[in-house]
Amino acid sequence: MGMPIELKEYGYGKSGIRLVKVTREGQRHHLRDVKVEIQMFGDFEAAYLHGDNRAILPTDTMKNTVYALARQYRFGAIEEFGLRLANHFLGRFPHVKRVVASISEKQWQRISCGAQPHGHAFQGATPERRLALIDKSRSATSIEAGIAGLAVLKTSRSAFNNFLRDEYTTLRETQDRILSTQITAQWSYSGGRPGFNHVWNGVRTALLETFATHDSQSVQHTLCAMGDAVLRSFDCISEIRFSMPNQHCLLVDLSPFHLDNPGEVFLPVDEPSGLIEATVRRPDDAVA
């Protein structure tokens, strides 16, 4: 190449590594169902610039490593498995400067037979996925946990009023609308290793209960209330980021048919949606 070029923020890895892990305690089996992504950053310039692959561990090897480590070690919380993967690659390859391991977990529940949860038969549970994101370099480790696609809807105590208007504003004020969203939230652990499962379940409960009971003036307002509830409940969480679409349920106009519609018949629409995002954090952590 005549003209020199430079690389910035370059890395590679494997995405979509699907893994089901079964642990057997006699007749009682435990099921885990995850999707893993590994990204590596480091001294790979020669591969990009010159086609010299000597520093490139194949992404196929990353996949194999996920399966081999899943076999050799107890599969704990996905945060722990992500840490194991990051540590493995950093420990093995000095030219790798940083590893990002992202894991998302599907929820299963035991089938009930009579009133008893079955030992080895499962059904799909609620649709949200649990997330873990480990970002580890030679000098720092970031552990994030999260939840994606937590679908919630409330039919009362959601208003939207006194907003800014201009000549393109046609929306009416409302004291009582349907509020429907799919919560995606990711939070950072500020140090130490909490009980990951305990905290995750607690955050999920705090999100659901706050959504249910909050007197909402907007999605922004509810987002903040949820963040506040999480930070109050868990000292180990320093900040939490939300992405929440406002999935509109439009009240259908039945007046052409001489019918009223007192909050009964709605048309839910996928597009367009509002999109509300923010990070909520403790003031003490305000360093960046």
Place this chain on the structure above:
Amino acid sequence: MGMPIELKEYGYGKSGIRLVKVTREGQRHHLRDVKVEIQMFGDFEAAYLHGDNRAILPTDTMKNTVYALARQYRFGAIEEFGLRLANHFLGRFPHVKRVVASISEKQWQRISCGAQPHGHAFQGATPERRLALIDKSRSATSIEAGIAGLAVLKTSRSAFNNFLRDEYTTLRETQDRILSTQITAQWSYSGGRPGFNHVWNGVRTALLETFATHDSQSVQHTLCAMGDAVLRSFDCISEIRFSMPNQHCLLVDLSPFHLDNPGEVFLPVDEPSGLIEATVRRPDDAVA
């Protein structure tokens, strides 16, 4: 047109009519979330052949009718709403010979606050959808109910052995594999109007419990056991049709890494999948 052509099996309608219906009993609200499709068959030849629309009720009107009827009447089981829609169009338009109303319902559950189910806040529930298919003509009414996307997985008591082999067969026999599928089942009511909600919940339970407890020799075998369980439990059901993919979970070969894999680490794959289908019915109904 110089050459005459003929029409066969022609009809039209509206698909993807989304409807959320909220019923308010004081502070306790009820939420229903459905998708409706209407298809009509009748004397529409002039529209197809000559562009004469005088017999064509716009599909936009069908959509409006769904919303107007949802407002005017109690929204019972989706089978009942489908019957209401079919009766409406057949009663109104003599040139319509047959109406098919298909409804699928999303599952929501109340958010628990403390141990109490909340009055007007809901979260997404298990991913399967409830189905109803009403097919009504001037002389006959068929009512079908169903379930789609009921995800189940068992980690034991599923074998596949003694199968037919030829020179392209490489599959090994197994006494203990993961069995994973998404059950779609549709059943016909043979007369009378049962308690639709009661039967639907009972069928769902029978499917789940049979899947969990059956000693499976194949997906075909489990399918039949589930059909048998449903027909035994509900006299009002004359036949039930299943479509069940075999969503393979492949045991990962760890021997290149000098590791065994005693049913612990699996790779689930979406494609290809087996696809097993059958209708199971009582012999008495064997006329058709």
Place this chain on the structure above:
Amino acid sequence: MGMPIELKEYGYGKSGIRLVKVTREGQRHHLRDVKVEIQMFGDFEAAYLHGDNRAILPTDTMKNTVYALARQYRFGAIEEFGLRLANHFLGRFPHVKRVVASISEKQWQRISCGAQPHGHAFQGATPERRLALIDKSRSATSIEAGIAGLAVLKTSRSAFNNFLRDEYTTLRETQDRILSTQITAQWSYSGGRPGFNHVWNGVRTALLETFATHDSQSVQHTLCAMGDAVLRSFDCISEIRFSMPNQHCLLVDLSPFHLDNPGEVFLPVDEPSGLIEATVRRPDDAVA
């Protein structure tokens, strides 16, 4: 089982068998990219009822067979590959009564370098898929070809007028609307083996040109014109079935902003959509 049950319309097979076939003529390579589904029907009752798999060829073997036959024979039109698969299984297994092979093909085109089509580099082409459906029993063979997802849109010469109205009708008459659909069409060959590629390309052209030039009074009307054009062009086609959603592009009401909108700004919606279906055939074939 105490109560006898019966099976109806039962079969099994493999879906989602993905296959890329490369044929090399020196530096000029040919690329085919298909998805195959095989379904078999026959004497499989013992497997369903009793878990006896001796008549069950594994679906894994079906998949292997697809790959092995793709290697051993020239890969012609997908109709021919489907026939090869059906003949293989019927010829090999006397207890199999009927085989259905469905194939859908993704479209690729050669990358142009300068003005030259490249010999072995390809890019994704238009989004429609080519279909073939072979349904073969001991006594009959049905060959269907088709096209799915042919997206078309016209901004003029589409009207919808003089339709039936009732009290739920609010739609306005229009002389000039956007007409947008995704054509799915499947046609039967009435005997003999035409040049499958030639006919498929000819049908596709007839569909596109008729859609473009027809003075449409409705989707139904355009559907019929397209069927007529295909039947006129190809004697080997006895009938053709269409499924065409009416993907509405709604004229946005800009009057609250004191703006007119003379057919310029539209909101396309995915749901709900009209759904228009019909089979168009020659009168001579009117036996069935």
Place this chain on the structure above:
Amino acid sequence: MGMPIELKEYGYGKSGIRLVKVTREGQRHHLRDVKVEIQMFGDFEAAYLHGDNRAILPTDTMKNTVYALARQYRFGAIEEFGLRLANHFLGRFPHVKRVVASISEKQWQRISCGAQPHGHAFQGATPERRLALIDKSRSATSIEAGIAGLAVLKTSRSAFNNFLRDEYTTLRETQDRILSTQITAQWSYSGGRPGFNHVWNGVRTALLETFATHDSQSVQHTLCAMGDAVLRSFDCISEIRFSMPNQHCLLVDLSPFHLDNPGEVFLPVDEPSGLIEATVRRPDDAVA
């Protein structure tokens, strides 16, 4: 709230605003089909913290504004429409500090009738989407253009050799594999306003031709060659970011059937995939 909380990186907007714009020049119509997302950042704290919406322009108004501006002005390149939107909101609302407008455009082509492109009938074109991302604050404007989902595949001149191995490496070296990816690329304009359509088409051509003709030692290597080609061709582009999955096409092992497979029969898989990312830039720009 007793405990104070802080907000970081908070904003809101509307996503999934679909717009079809038709421009009519006599019998020759022009069709544009885009999806728009608007995000705003500014002084919205009171809404989040206290439910005070006086600074909140409804996202519904953002949607209306998109349609109203699309009507009032010539719809040029999507980069220009994005700039118009960002300027509108910043100019109107002093408390808004930053606006991000993202637009993605679907490709349509005219239907050919005979050899003539039709004046007002269109068909779906190649599946990639054109992207524009305008990020404008009070002090700076960033204009990015891009392409997403450009599907390409080559059947020769792609190797992967001499890579790093460890005990989990089983991948074989190969001189000649299929290379298949979906190119997503986004580039920044370093100042001035180039001819956006001209550059976009030129970049697309450079990507396709480089992919086709490059002797690839890896996806990383091809990525870099494509970046180099783009930077050489267009001085106005300062850097370009790529995200390219390695969509594996696995050579099927036919040896159990006593068949060889000299690069003919492949199994394409969606998951897992490699994922290769990098930004390629001119050294002069190396400040950031």
